Amino acid sequence: MSKAPALWRRSRAFALGLALVAVLESQIGLSEARAAWQEQQDAPAKGATARSASAAKKKAAQKSARKKGRAAQKAESAPEPAAATTPAPAGSLKFSQDVAPILVANCTGCHSGNGVGLRRGKLDLSTFEKIQAGTPGHKIFVPGKPDESHLVLRVNGEETPRMPQGANNQLSDEAVSRIAQWVKEGARLDAGIDPRAKLESYASSPEQLRRKQIMAMAPAERDKKVEEAARARFKQANPKLTPTAVSSDHFMVVSNLPEDRVKTLEKTLEVSYAQLKRLLGRGAYDPVEKIGVYVFLEKADFVEFVRSVEGRDVSSEQEATARIGMPQPYIAAYDPLGGRKEEPAPKKAGRSRKRGQTSGEGSQTRTLAGLTIEALGEGLVSASGKAPRWLATGLGAYIASLHEPRNAYYQRIRQTAFENYSGGWESKSVEALGGTDQTTAADIQAVGFALVEWIMTTQLRQGFPVFVARMLEGQGQLDEALRSAYQSTREQFLKVAGDWIAGSYGRLR
Numbered sequence: 001m002s003k004a005p006a007l008w009r010r011s012r013a014f015a016l017g018l019a020l021v022a023v024l025e026s027q028i029g030l031s032e033a034r035a036a037w038q039e040q041q042d043a044p045a046k047g048a049t050a051r052s053a054s055a056a057k058k059k060a061a062q063k064s065a066r067k068k069g070r071a072a073q074k075a076e077s078a079p080e081p082a083a084a085t086t087p088a089p090a091g092s093l094k095f096s097q098d099v100a101p102i103l104v105a106n107c108t109g110c111h112s113g114n115g116v117g118l119r120r121g122k123l124d125l126s127t128f129e130k131i132q133a134g135t136p137g138h139k140i141f142v143p144g145k146p147d148e149s150h151l152v153l154r155v156n157g158e159e160t161p162r163m164p165q166g167a168n169n170q171l172s173d174e175a176v177s178r179i180a181q182w183v184k185e186g187a188r189l190d191a192g193i194d195p196r197a198k199l200e201s202y203a204s205s206p207e208q209l210r211r212k213q214i215m216a217m218a219p220a221e222r223d224k225k226v227e228e229a230a231r232a233r234f235k236q237a238n239p240k241l242t243p244t245a246v247s248s249d250h251f252m253v254v255s256n257l258p259e260d261r262v263k264t265l266e267k268t269l270e271v272s273y274a275q276l277k278r279l280l281g282r283g284a285y286d287p288v289e290k291i292g293v294y295v296f297l298e299k300a301d302f303v304e305f306v307r308s309v310e311g312r313d314v315s316s317e318q319e320a321t322a323r324i325g326m327p328q329p330y331i332a333a334y335d336p337l338g339g340r341k342e343e344p345a346p347k348k349a350g351r352s353r354k355r356g357q358t359s360g361e362g363s364q365t366r367t368l369a370g371l372t373i374e375a376l377g378e379g380l381v382s383a384s385g386k387a388p389r390w391l392a393t394g395l396g397a398y399i400a401s402l403h404e405p406r407n408a409y410y411q412r413i414r415q416t417a418f419e420n421y422s423g424g425w426e427s428k429s430v431e432a433l434g435g436t437d438q439t440t441a442a443d444i445q446a447v448g449f450a451l452v453e454w455i456m457t458t459q460l461r462q463g464f465p466v467f468v469a470r471m472l473e474g475q476g477q478l479d480e481a482l483r484s485a486y487q488s489t490r491e492q493f494l495k496v497a498g499d500w501i502a503g504s505y506g507r508l509r
């Protein structure tokens with residue numbers, strides 16, 4: 001008996017597999033499930049309860065063997081930790097961080113493999129050793145002497161053809177001077193790096209470098225950039241607008257909203273942001289800057305914003321957009337209230353929560369918070385890796401639904417999911433998950449939303465972080481994600497999901 005807790009801890013992942021079966025057995029009703037979910041939010045530590053101890057025991061042994069293999073796999077595929085910030089001796093540049101990224105981004109495409117820079121230029125820049133060797137005829141740098149180094153002279157234009165070769169390609173002044181400075185300081189490779197390793201294997205990406213630069217800024221300076229970007233983008237939408245910027249921990253609302261509405265919006269966004277971060281786990285994209293929240297009081301200004309800043313037209317239903325994985329990330333939205341004060345909620349919050357989604361009538365108008373939360377969720381998931389669309393849109397809408405549960409918008413999404421079910425769930429869901437041309441954006445969103453809501457309102461939610469972590473590696477990971485999070489095949493999983501959709505959403509009609 002005393003062994004039981006330890007056993008259960010070890011076979012927790014297995015319990016998640018059982019949960020799939022348990023869900024099939026019990027078909028937990030939506031509103032009860034939501035109450036359970038709310039409770040669990042408050043007490044997240046509670047684990048799964050023992051369901052079928054003898055079956056679990058039998059499988060536990062097989063399980064732990066499999067688990068070991070997976071742990072090793074995990075360690076291998078774990079993203080590299082942020083580059084160590086051991087201070088370099090004053091004034092000295094690091095090849096790995098200061099030079100290699102420039103070469104990888106601008107040069108190795110031609111100067112390696114079958115590239116023309118290697119074939120015609122006879123210069124291989126793919127490893128430090130090869131760079132050191134130079135061309136068959138001569139070296140391309142002289143340590144300490146940038147003025148005598150082809151590597152420098154070719155990028156500053158003193159030797160022609162200028163590198164990187166090609167029409168109007170030119171390195172920034174900063175990149176040129178960094179290469180020159182590195183040669184001047186002795187052109188050394190960082191200690192501990194194998195000279196034969198490919199530059200790609202250790203060069204920070206331009207995005208990593210940009211993030212490091214931003215992190216090195218003082219917070220006030222960083223915020224100033226966020227605000228400047230916001231004002232510039234607002235101008236593109238409508239030069240006559242003079243919005244106010246108000247910051248919270250992770251957001252900067254830029255708008256002409258009344259102050260109390262800004263404060264409420266920021267509070268709500270912070271809560272949803274924390275929720276999303278928890279769900280996405282370590283794989284979550286971390287915007288180093290505050291996320292700008294641009295709110296337009298006129299629909300026309302929002303439409304013009306998307307047209308001029310994002311270079312596309314919005315459909316008439318779309319009222320929010322987000323770009324998170326880029327410099328000065330933002331969410332932009334149209335305020336359905338047009339800047340008016342919020343009406344006090346007509347019903348007590350407790351009552352509406354209990355009745356949940358089973359009530360057919362809900363508000364037809366979205367709330368600004370709901371719109372921005374949905375865009376935040378979608379944008380954050382999209383920025384977090386190679387997440388498929390169904391997961392980004394589904395999770396975004398789901399998180400927003402927690403904020404405005406009675407809104408008719410979600411009823412329509414559930415309706416669409418149910419129609420997908422009625423129209424042949426097996427093929428419909430597979431199409432939506434695969435994002436084929438035949439599927440509409442609404443179907444993809446509905447199937448994604450239904451899967452996320454199903455997972456999150458049942459015991460399956462415990463496996464969700466594992467599932468999501470896998471999915472962030474790409475749509476191709478679906479089968480593996482289902483296996484590692486739920487010990488389930490795609491067919492089993494979708495079958496049980498379909499039954500749940502039939503039971504829960506079918507009742508809503």
Ligand code: HEC
Nearest residue numbers: 106107110116117120121123135140150151154163164165
């Ligand atoms: C579009 C293909 C291309 C790209 C991109 C490119 N190169 Fe080249 N590179 C060439 C070719 C072709 C030659 C030979 C041209 C010549 O000298 O006639 C060459 C020659 C050179 C040489 C002269 C080698 C010698 O003989 O001394 C250097 C140095 C060089 N490249 C460095 C770079 C660097 C550094 C970058 C990135 C900043 C770069 N190249 C990007 C194609 C490219």
